[in-house]
Amino acid sequence: DAGITQSPRHKVxxxxxxxxxxxxxxxxxxxxxxxxxxPGHGLRxxxxxxxxxxxxxGEVSDGYSVSRSKTEDFxxxxxxxxxxQTSVYFCAISAEENAPGYxxxxxxxxxxxxx
Amino acid sequence: xxxxxxxxSHVSVSEGALVLLRCxxxxxxxxxxFWYVQYPNQGLQLLLKYxxxxxxxxxxxxFEAEFKKSETSFHLTKPSAHMSDAxxxxxxxxxxxxxxxxxxxxxxxxP
Numbered sequence: 001d002a003g004i005t006q007s008p009r010h011k012v013x014x015x016x017x018x019x020x021x022x023x024x025x026x027x028x029x030x031x032x033x034x035x036x037x038x039p040g041h042g043l044r045x046x047x048x049x050x051x052x053x054x055x056x057x058g059e060v061s062d063g064y065s066v067s068r069s070k071t072e073d074f075x076x077x078x079x080x081x082x083x084x085q086t087s088v089y090f091c092a093i094s095a096e097e098n099a100p101g102y103x104x105x106x107x108x109x110x111x112x113x114x115x
Numbered sequence: 116x117x118x119x120x121x122x123x124s125h126v127s128v129s130e131g132a133l134v135l136l137r138c139x140x141x142x143x144x145x146x147x148x149f150w151y152v153q154y155p156n157q158g159l160q161l162l163l164k165y166x167x168x169x170x171x172x173x174x175x176x177x178f179e180a181e182f183k184k185s186e187t188s189f190h191l192t193k194p195s196a197h198m199s200d201a202x203x204x205x206x207x208x209x210x211x212x213x214x215x216x217x218x219x220x221x222x223x224x225x226p
Contacts, residue, residue, distance in 0.1 A: 004158075040124070042205055042216035043159070058213060090158055103149060104214060106158035 003027055004107035006091050012113045019078040021110050023091030025071075031094035032074040033058075033104065034066060036087040043090065049074055081114045088112070117142035117208045121217035129225045134178075134193040136220050138206030141187065148189040149207040149214075150180055159205060165189065176200070196224045 003026030013019050023032060031050055035043040035058075045058030047066040055066050063085060065077045078085055088111050092104040122137040140146055147166050151159040163174025170182040176199075180191045189206060201224045206217040 040218050042218045044216075045213050048213070092159075102147075102209070103161050103164055105161070106151075108158050109156075 004091060004093060004105060006089075006107040006110050008110060009108065010111045012115060013081050014115055015082060016080050019081050019112065019114075021076045021089055021091075021112070023074040023076070023107060025074075025091075025093050027093060027105075028071060029093040030071075031102075032068065033092040033094070034064075034074065034076045035090045035092065036060065036085075037090060037109070038087050046076065046089075078112075081112075083114050086112060086114045116215070117144075117146060117210050118215050119206045119208050119217040121204075121206050121220050123220055124218065125221050125223065127223040127225060128196045130198055131195050134191070134196045134200065134222065136191040136204050136206075136222065138180075138189045138191065138217060139187050140189060140206075140208045142208055142210045144210045147209045148180075148182060149209070150174065150178070150189075150191050151205045151207060151216075152176075153203045153205065153219075155202075162191070162204075196222075198224050198226065200224055 005024045007022045033048040034046040037043050044060045046064050049055045049068040067075045088109050090109050091107040094102045119140045149164045150162040152162050153159045162178050163172045165172045165182045173179045178193045203219045203221045205219050
């Protein structure tokens, strides 16, 4: 299994509070991704990173920011959580840097509930 | 941008029966196609992938998928379902843009 951990695994927070989710990898892969998973939508890309301090927006980036100060860590921040951000969040890393047909390996997920 | 459509959000089969999960894709460039499986409270695991070459791809746990360009399909099959196959399955496509996932198909296996 790819060495990917996510913390926390579960979090309940109130509307309007800031929340930071952490993804840590031990594979030294260049690419890291944050997805959210919602019923009927599959996984949707929030942000991704192609190197330290290099990030870009995905399909559903509004309300989220990311940072990557080290190769192994990729942080997702909800500046002011809303109920629509209640979801399961997955971090992923890519197995082959920028190569065709790369697959992604996923962490165990973080279940976030915004009340 | 590419996209995938998974036909059927729920599929139920009996143990020992054929499993067929359907996936159709749309892509403006030659696609790379994937099937992932998700067990309860876990992340996604790669079952198999198609990049180039042989159109019949074999994966883990006895699953296979066939890339049919003329039908823009990448259906997942397994000849004989096992109770342990009960999970959610996601088809995904990558190519010109980010990897895009289908909405998922939940497979139930009845004893």
